[in-house]
Amino acid sequence: MLSHPVIKFLRRFYSGNMAAILGTLIVSTVIIMSAFASVIAENDPKKRVARGHQPPSAELLLGSTRSGKDVFSQVLHGGQVSLMVAFGAALITITIAICVGVSAGYFGGRVDEFLMSLTNIILVFPQLPLLIILAAFLGQVGPVVIALIIGLSSWAWGARVIRSQTLAVRNKEFILAAEVMGESKWRIILFEILPNLISIVVGMAMGTCIYALMAEAGLGFLGLGDSTIVTWGTMLFWAQSNSAFIVGAWWDMVVPGTAIAIFGGGLALLNMSVDQISNPKLKTGSYIKTWRRMKTEVEARRAQS
Amino acid sequence: MSFVLRRFAFYFVAIMVAITFNFIMPRMMPGDPVDALFASAQGRMSLETLAAYKEMLGFVDGPLHEQYFIYLKSIFTWDLGPSIMLYPLPVSDLLAVKVPWTVGLAGMSTFISVFIGLLIGTYASYHRAGFVDRFMPGFWAFVGAMPQPVTALYIFFIFALTWKVFPLSYGANPDIDPSYSWEYLSSILYHAVLPISSMILGGIGAWIFNMRNAMINVLGEDYITMAKAKGLSNGRIMSHYAARNALLPVVTAVSMQIGFIMAGAIFIETVYNYPGVGLLLFKALGARDYPTMQACFLLIVVFVLVANFIADLLNLWLDPRLRK
């Protein structure tokens, strides 16, 4: 069992890779805690349980908001929504990016030209301002719509990357061989091209997750989300509206912000370690220390003789 | 030359898309958007102005494409309609004052970020497995994952509120009259420190990482080995061989980041009450001032496109392979 290729791959990936280990730990902890929010935090995040702006204490681990709601409970329950939005948006983005990128790369010609012109135009637009305007026009939108608009506006970059990767794979001989043998185009795409894209897609997924998380936070902060729903973004909004920092209730603002930073940071660490697998030149192995030590030894010997 | 023309055509199309987007959005909202505008104006708008606004937007009777052309005409004559929240001030006047502040903020931050990123990134690429190389990426991963408004707020809290080292808000001391005097200019600088620092802090992790990778890639190239073998001085190698080549991906990276930078500006200006286009957008959001919102959006898009175009020209100048 220990020699199963997947296990072997995981062992190779994690050994000595502090970033990967730390990242995975953080990400899984946050996900698990949010998933079990109702179990861990007994207070209803929407109910008033104490006086406004109480500092963290034994009863209220992370204090209370302006309207007396439990911040600890809010951050856990809010995490559920924020994470769902992030994952959902990432899923939408990747799906569109793969469809567009692979089609453009594989079919080439006019399909490629059309898709790429479209992609390039979308790419040059600043994404967040676009999101802001969309959300503003749509009114107080709930998390589902937020996930949707994030997903629909951020696929362009991924599509370009996937397209170039597809192009690189497409011209490899085994694809040409498959075509000559008469394999159907769909089978080729699914079984020959897609497996080669996995490492890129994984990296993209994580990057988009981080971006979506921040976008949700940003939109929430600006008051564009449904402020009656508890998410990390709306927590920020309420904290800002209630001038949390100015009145000294720093926990109101710090908690959601830090939650986002921790999860985003964990994902970023994971992302970096995946990056280094695909481009080993960027990785710094332990051999460098050995090399430096040996170099000094050799030079000392040479100076003496 | 054809390169320049092609890029220009591309950006022109992009602007048209943005304008068209602005045209379509109000029409997709439920109900008659102009009536909704009127309602949110809460009686501050007179009927004549309503009519004038309708005309500017193209909401006259007639087929859609006629409305579109009227709208286009207004945009290109820079008639962006009246603002709702500061009625009757026309949006274009409102914008004119705000633009320099945002350009200054975004420009300065980008410049400093790139500079610091280049320095630290080069250092990290040289000293592999050193302290910087090993811990910086991890550290910045977390700092960079913090949403921009939050980093801005932390800095605001520490430096402006608690330690009172820097001012809380505004672009310059409101008691001083705007002029080219040193008093006023230094006040601008003083007020700009925190906003610029917040912007830099939000994005610099990614910069350092990108610079480091770009430098590592360039330093691994054969022409660098040959330059060393030629016995050229380190200075010459770093400047003409390494940096000149590493600049190319840097310029590309900057142009891709411009959108992100503008978004950051929105948040930073909100936190610091900084009188730029971002703050205007925020206020317009709260006041449901759609004309202003749309104008801000259009302006931001134009910024980004212009910056991209400049980056393209820079690329042309730096990379002889594009000049075929």
Add this chain to the structure above:
Amino acid sequence: MTGVREPLLSISDLCVDYITDDGNARAVNKVNLDIYPGETVGLAGESGCGKSTLAFAIANLHNAPALITGGKINFQGRDILTLSPEELRQFRWSKASMVFQSAMNSLNPVITIGDQLVDVVLAHETISVTEAEKRAIAMLDMVGIHASRIKSYPHQLSGGMRQRVVIAIALILRPKLIIMDEPTTALDVVVERDIMDQLYDLKEQLGFAILFISHDLGLMGQITDRIGIMYAGQMVELGETEGIIANPQHPYTQGLLSSFPTIHGPKERLEGIPGNPLNLLDVPAGCYFQDRCSQCDTICIDVMPNIEVLQVPDERQVACHKVSQGDAL
């Protein structure tokens, strides 16, 4: 009888290791080689045998993870490995220059070829820029490139022209030794012939020595005075070219030569060399060639053969137990 010539370059017991997370791989293993002024020495062997590593070591160009862990490299009496950084910088190119495998990759894409010729002159001599430019133009003329090309960028030139430019850059300081690492591998045979002819003309004029590294034994057979054959980091045979081609002694050399078809003469069956290249992280105690050698004996498995001079008139050196034992092969 003329006096004993002093070698221009004398490599003794050179060892170069690659430090990896999986262990140290010795890419160059106690290699000895002398190059005399004006001669052309070839270095042949399959990919990964250490010939390029050896070449890079001569100008001390190695970066991590490669490390020169032993031996001396004496150039005109001074050990290059003990030079200070400034002395090393001055030594480079003015005494020994290099032509790398891919001209396109060794030229800086964003500055003109004129600049790349001029900057190396200015780095080593205190002359004016105009003077340096004149030298550059003269050098380009010598390699058959028109002066107007001095403002061109590398991507604007053809493959053959780029290679000439690289040769021009290598010669502009009139070094005593030029190391050429697979200089014509990327070119088609017609261009290759052109370039080699040009190179030989220049050699006649300027009198430099060449260390010619290639896997193309056929080409090397024509242009070199002596050849060294390397396998898994070791020099296994070294001697005059004609002698080696006509009468190879080491089993590996014999295998190499029999892998090359000849255009003329009767059709012979091509034989290759069975087996795979050695994994340098897992080397045997005895001869490195044992797994692939048809003459392998018990002594070969246990004891590493040293390179020894044979009792034949052409000063051949071979590292093989069977040959040293006097068995005619």
